Amino acid sequence: MPSPKPSPHGTPDSPAPRRLFTLLAGACGFFLLLDLVFRLTGFDKHPYLKWEQWPGFYGIAAFVACLLLVTVSRFLVRPLVKRDEDYYEKSSPDAGGKPDA
Numbered sequence: 220m221p222s223p224k225p226s227p228h229g230t231p232d233s234p235a236p237r238r239l240f241t242l243l244a245g246a247c248g249f250f251l252l253l254d255l256v257f258r259l260t261g262f263d264k265h266p267y268l269k270w271e272q273w274p275g276f277y278g279i280a281a282f283v284a285c286l287l288l289v290t291v292s293r294f295l296v297r298p299l300v301k302r303d304e305d306y307y308e309k310s311s312p313d314a315g316g317k318p319d320a
Contacts, residue, residue: 251275 254274257264266272 247278251278 251274256262258272258274264272270276
């Protein structure tokens with residue numbers, strides 16, 4: 220039996236997600252390397268605070284901010300918007316377990 224043809228829409232069977240991840244990881248590595256070169260050559264980035272000079276500071280700060288956003292939304296927002304499993308099809312006890320229509 221032939222294997223199914225991968226979809227061009229980025230399904231897990233296609234190589235598109237791996238290619239995108241490789242592209243993004245390469246871009247991050249390039250900018251980190253560029254930041255290290257700036258640091259080693261003495262390029263002044265005109266930082267306001269001392270830790271803004273650290274190589275990779277903005278990447279690490281963005282990653283921490285993303286983790287914080289996901290954590291806050293998971294533990295604070297999710298309980299506010301979460302609904303019961305049968306929210307749209309509530310069954311009445313006298314209907315024999317069938318959903319109300």
